[in-house]
Amino acid sequence: MMEGTRDSVEPAGSGAQPVATGPVPPGGVGRAARAAQRRALAGRYALLPLRLFLGVTYSYAGLDKLADSHYLAGAGDPQSFYAQTLAAKPHSPVGWALAPALHEPTFFGLLIAFGELAVGLGTLFGLWGRLAALGGALLSLTLFLTVSFNITPYYLGNDLPYLMAWTAVLLTGTPYLSVDGYLTGRAERDRRRGLDEDAVRRRIVLDGSIAAVALGGAGLLVGSLTATFVRRKPKATTAATASTAGTAAPSTPKPVAGGGSAPSVAVADVPVGGSATVTDPGSGDAVYIVQPKAGQYCGFSSICTHAGCGVNPPKNGKLSCPCHGSVFDAATGAVLNGPATKPLPKYTVTKDGDRLGLGPLQS
Ligand code: FES
Numbered sequence: 001m002m003e004g005t006r007d008s009v010e011p012a013g014s015g016a017q018p019v020a021t022g023p024v025p026p027g028g029v030g031r032a033a034r035a036a037q038r039r040a041l042a043g044r045y046a047l048l049p050l051r052l053f054l055g056v057t058y059s060y061a062g063l064d065k066l067a068d069s070h071y072l073a074g075a076g077d078p079q080s081f082y083a084q085t086l087a088a089k090p091h092s093p094v095g096w097a098l099a100p101a102l103h104e105p106t107f108f109g110l111l112i113a114f115g116e117l118a119v120g121l122g123t124l125f126g127l128w129g130r131l132a133a134l135g136g137a138l139l140s141l142t143l144f145l146t147v148s149f150n151i152t153p154y155y156l157g158n159d160l161p162y163l164m165a166w167t168a169v170l171l172t173g174t175p176y177l178s179v180d181g182y183l184t185g186r187a188e189r190d191r192r193r194g195l196d197e198d199a200v201r202r203r204i205v206l207d208g209s210i211a212a213v214a215l216g217g218a219g220l221l222v223g224s225l226t227a228t229f230v231r232r233k234p235k236a237t238t239a240a241t242a243s244t245a246g247t248a249a250p251s252t253p254k255p256v257a258g259g260g261s262a263p264s265v266a267v268a269d270v271p272v273g274g275s276a277t278v279t280d281p282g283s284g285d286a287v288y289i290v291q292p293k294a295g296q297y298c299g300f301s302s303i304c305t306h307a308g309c310g311v312n313p314p315k316n317g318k319l320s321c322p323c324h325g326s327v328f329d330a331a332t333g334a335v336l337n338g339p340a341t342k343p344l345p346k347y348t349v350t351k352d353g354d355r356l357g358l359g360p361l362q363s
Helices: 028-044 048-067 081-091 095-103 105-125 130-147 159-172 178-191 197-230
Strands: 265-266 275-279 286-293 296-301 317-322 326-331 335-337 346-352 355-361
Touching: 048 105, 048 130, 048 159, 048 197, 081 095, 081 105, 081 130, 095 105, 105 130, 105 197, 130 159, 178 197, 265 275, 286 355, 296 355
Parallel strands: none
Antiparallel strands: 265 355, 275 286, 286 296, 296 346, 317 326, 326 335, 346 355
8 A cells, every 4th residue: 555545446336435544645536436437337348349249250150151052052062051960960969859950951051040140130239138149049059069069178169158158148138339228228218207117118028029020120131132142152063164172063873783872973073183072871971082183083071070060172182171170181081180180081982984983981
């Protein structure tokens, strides 16, 4: 304690009394009061950056899914909602609950995309903020239990931190710089001018509902326009247009010698450095048939060995996982970058005339 100062001035509502232990210089109380005001203001808006981040991120995530031609492509496209859900099922503690999503992947895929958009907009505008945060928390929990559950160490997965962030917004609500804040302030003014409590509550619910319908309608419109006009074009699917990074369409199984049928693709659909996608009839997993060097063919499971996400098709000699950044060698399947530690399962590929057939799993 220095001579000529106060020990402290506690913020309002703390319950502690300021203790004067020496003479107060002119203007000292004013400075302390202003500092206390600044602290109170910072505390009031402490969660605003988090709220804006979550609102923008979830709005963007919803629109990004709607703009992605792979998202609703279905079985055979390893980047689709269906393939990612199928890949997550065996590793998830709630895998049994994913059956409806695999049965109606388009409905559930759209539900998640529009759900993220609704949660993001509600959080950004602070409209029914606690409900939006609850929706965000449930989405994060679902993704944690399906996509991220087996990630080790746990802090490399991003769904658990999102769940914690949503919990903070759920606890505080969105009382400032928000529609909720405006409605609450107006309700206070209504009470002061003598409106009875039922009428005050009716006004809050009615105007909140009108705002929710307007915001929901705007979100539906923007999402639908994005899905219709902004959707990114799929990559080349034919030999004539395939590039070195291209991926041909999933094949239909062709009859093979011996009576059974095995997935196969035309040789011309697998350019050097590119791939074609087939489905392993045993596991249902998508498999990339690749040609890393001219005349050298092999197959790799598209399921990342880290936590089961679908890896992207080969590009520049590598297969990258979008979930946590693992990178695999497109010639051997070996891990080039973690967190994955095991190589991608490799398949034999046989060449018969102008077709490439998927053989047995090697490793
Ligand atoms: S699932 Fe984690 S890096 Fe692929």
